[in-house]
Amino acid sequence: MHEKTPPRGRLRQDAALSAPPARRLFLRQLAGSAVLGAAAGAAADPLPVPDSAKQQGKPVASSPYGQPARFEANIIRRQSPGLTRTNQSSIAFTPLQSLFGIITPNGLHFERDHAGLPDIDPAQHRLAVHGLVAAPKLFSMDDILRLPSVSRLHFIECGANSGMEWGNAAMPTVQFTHGMLSCAEYTGVLLSTLLDAVGVDLRRGRYVLAEGADGASLTRTLPLSMAMDDVLLVYGQNGEMLRPENGYPLRLVVPGVQGVSSVKWLRRLEVGDAPWHTREETLHYSDLMPGGQSRQFTWIQEAKSVITSPSGGMQLLDKGGYYEITGLAWSGRGRIKRVDVSADGGRSWQPARLQEPVLSKALTRFRYDWVWDGTPALLQSRCMDETGYVQPALRQLREVRGTRSIYHNNAIQTWQVAADGGVHNVQV
Amino acid sequence: MYRFEGLALALALFSAATPAAPVWHGLGQPLHAEEISSWDIDVRPDGVGLPAGHGSVAEGQAVYDAQCAGCHGTFGESTDYLALAGGVGTLGTSSPQRTVGSKLDYATTLWDYINRAMPFNRSKALSPNEVYAVTAYVLNLNDIIPADARLDQHSLPKVEMPNRKGFTQQHGMMRVDGKPDVQNTLCMKKCAPAPVKLTSQLPAGFATQLYGDLEGHFRRFNGSAPAVAISLSPAALAASHGCLVCHAPQQSKLGPAFVDVARRYAHTAEATTLLRDKIRHGGSGVWGNAAMPAQTAVPDQDLAQILAWILSAAPTP
Numbered sequence A: 001m002h003e004k005t006p007p008r009g010r011l012r013q014d015a016a017l018s019a020p021p022a023r024r025l026f027l028r029q030l031a032g033s034a035v036l037g038a039a040a041g042a043a044a045d046p047l048p049v050p051d052s053a054k055q056q057g058k059p060v061a062s063s064p065y066g067q068p069a070r071f072e073a074n075i076i077r078r079q080s081p082g083l084t085r086t087n088q089s090s091i092a093f094t095p096l097q098s099l100f101g102i103i104t105p106n107g108l109h110f111e112r113d114h115a116g117l118p119d120i121d122p123a124q125h126r127l128a129v130h131g132l133v134a135a136p137k138l139f140s141m142d143d144i145l146r147l148p149s150v151s152r153l154h155f156i157e158c159g160a161n162s163g164m165e166w167g168n169a170a171m172p173t174v175q176f177t178h179g180m181l182s183c184a185e186y187t188g189v190l191l192s193t194l195l196d197a198v199g200v201d202l203r204r205g206r207y208v209l210a211e212g213a214d215g216a217s218l219t220r221t222l223p224l225s226m227a228m229d230d231v232l233l234v235y236g237q238n239g240e241m242l243r244p245e246n247g248y249p250l251r252l253v254v255p256g257v258q259g260v261s262s263v264k265w266l267r268r269l270e271v272g273d274a275p276w277h278t279r280e281e282t283l284h285y286s287d288l289m290p291g292g293q294s295r296q297f298t299w300i301q302e303a304k305s306v307i308t309s310p311s312g313g314m315q316l317l318d319k320g321g322y323y324e325i326t327g328l329a330w331s332g333r334g335r336i337k338r339v340d341v342s343a344d345g346g347r348s349w350q351p352a353r354l355q356e357p358v359l360s361k362a363l364t365r366f367r368y369d370w371v372w373d374g375t376p377a378l379l380q381s382r383c384m385d386e387t388g389y390v391q392p393a394l395r396q397l398r399e400v401r402g403t404r405s406i407y408h409n410n411a412i413q414t415w416q417v418a419a420d421g422g423v424h425n426v427q428v
Numbered sequence B: 001m002y003r004f005e006g007l008a009l010a011l012a013l014f015s016a017a018t019p020a021a022p023v024w025h026g027l028g029q030p031l032h033a034e035e036i037s038s039w040d041i042d043v044r045p046d047g048v049g050l051p052a053g054h055g056s057v058a059e060g061q062a063v064y065d066a067q068c069a070g071c072h073g074t075f076g077e078s079t080d081y082l083a084l085a086g087g088v089g090t091l092g093t094s095s096p097q098r099t100v101g102s103k104l105d106y107a108t109t110l111w112d113y114i115n116r117a118m119p120f121n122r123s124k125a126l127s128p129n130e131v132y133a134v135t136a137y138v139l140n141l142n143d144i145i146p147a148d149a150r151l152d153q154h155s156l157p158k159v160e161m162p163n164r165k166g167f168t169q170q171h172g173m174m175r176v177d178g179k180p181d182v183q184n185t186l187c188m189k190k191c192a193p194a195p196v197k198l199t200s201q202l203p204a205g206f207a208t209q210l211y212g213d214l215e216g217h218f219r220r221f222n223g224s225a226p227a228v229a230i231s232l233s234p235a236a237l238a239a240s241h242g243c244l245v246c247h248a249p250q251q252s253k254l255g256p257a258f259v260d261v262a263r264r265y266a267h268t269a270e271a272t273t274l275l276r277d278k279i280r281h282g283g284s285g286v287w288g289n290a291a292m293p294a295q296t297a298v299p300d301q302d303l304a305q306i307l308a309w310i311l312s313a314a315p316t317p
Helices: A012-020 A022-040 A142-145 A174-178 A191-197 A395-403 B005-015 B057-067 B107-118 B130-143 B205-210 B236-242 B256-264 B271-281 B301-312
Strands: A090-092 A111-113 A126-131 A137-140 A150-157 A182-188 A207-212 A219-223 A232-239 A251-253 A266-274 A304-309 A321-330 A336-342 A364-372 A377-385 A416-419 A421-426 B054-056 B151-152
Touching: A126 A336, A137 A142, A142 A232, A150 A232, A174 A304, A182 A321, A191 A232, A191 A266, A251 B130, A304 A336, A304 A377, A321 A336, A321 A377, A321 B107, A364 A377, B054 B057, B054 B130, B107 B130, B130 B151, B236 B301, B256 B271, B256 B301, B271 B301
Parallel strands: A126 A266
Antiparallel strands: A090 A111, A126 A137, A150 A182, A182 A232, A207 A219, A207 A266, A232 A251, A304 A321, A321 A364, A336 A377, A377 A416, A416 A421, B054 B151
């Protein structure tokens, strides 16, 4: 039940917000003094006892598979209008502005499909492993679930995340500027375990082709050295089976590498001695440089961070005062070592606190206590990973890579906090 | 596709006898070369994986006009989806056009992708000869091969693409220990001159115009929960189920315009049943060359709404 009458002496902020600005400030001052008055023991009515405290709630397991509270119905993945031509070969972004910690809930993990979302029956699904292996094999899902397993936390970031921002500020919120990014605890089998079991030819084998069971049968080439290192053959995500939109029942997770390599609905792995130059590593997912050359096989996602609150599209309720700045940092090369925050557009920086755990190739949550003085501010975060690499400014990236590469924009993001408390995506 | 699977299989028999292998090495079924042939469709730049077959530019034009032109344009020029032709020489300019002709380094990639993923609405429907033919036609649209050319498994890998030398692997992102090309420093004070200038911001009203009221994108406990439209309009349903890939309300594309469908069927007694069957089971190309593929995944309830919308001439919501 939700309360219909606000407790006396407090003003609901929606009433304050719907009032004109001058009156809003007056109401807030009034509210502040009323709360103080109540705390000091001045005349005030007792808090109303809500209906929920007077009756039985719904039976347990009313929702056998739980759902978020009905008040959270707007915390959803979203497509960006006009970004893609079809709803099948498209992208739905994670609402980073609304999430806590480092784990992305399974229903909010970003979704990039190249030929729509296939409906795959795990009883029928098979993984074929062949090519330069001693014993080509066909695995059922039952077989794969019997192999020795591991669980690891990793981020997955699309190579095109922030790609719309190369030339100019283009997207209004962090959901759209950075939301091709998620992090989960993945459970599955080390790909090296599986490749060992089929007798991979490490002498002649150089590359692995991974192929999905979707309509595009999406293919990507992986170096065999990477496949034998920390690549995972995944069926579990945050304690349950993968969701269909994230590759049910089987996908690759290639830690630290652009998301397209983590092939979903995985049906085939082939070991070979040369790369395949598939569409998704030539026509797309290659980085166009000034002069017209394209960088190919740009696998690694370099260190990057972004403030998720306050962030674009938000409205700060109080003009001035305490706000926690919080955000995410990650690196495809290992752990995050430090994050600094600036409120003046990068002129000066202060170290942020890192929330444990700080894991390799996983999101790291950072926080910073900010007291806003009420004047316009430019918020930025800048991370450094364990290799000593420091996240670059957009200007520095453009000097080397121009503005047409689409992929691998890991620039420092700037959020402008305007005097009215509105927060906007800007570039400096 | 790899050449040495017979040999690999022989090695398998040998290594299976090795006693030191972990117990789980027994999991999975042996996979024979004949079994994998239907899945092993990848093609490499050296031509490994190409099946025997052939097709000419002229044959390709017939396939293209029927199967591809609806999305890619008569001459491969449409940028609605992916432009197939043009743009050669533009990659180094300020307006690079990434097309099959301007960007691919190997023609085998074009063959591979058409074969595995096209046509968009029914992938893997083309025969090898049709794929050779339509590949030849697209290469001809780009003036890469002449109009009388014919391609087969031997000649396709030899086609020289304009962007053959357009890719580099000399960069730091191929390896986890690669050297980054851009470096920032850990400057903490006086890192930029004051005042910091804005170089870009969203035009006023842009976000609201494109995204609507952004307030609904944020969690706020200061009022009732923002209303989220859970029921989609019939037009949005049609988009979400992929109908608009081949159809449009007013124009004929690969399939007929919905207004034309309404005009032909709306006044017949069994229009709803007839069209539902056509959508469910597919059609044979009543309106043109392209056959309507069977749509089994659309829930009945959505289908009923979409049908009612089509039969009322697909009004814009």
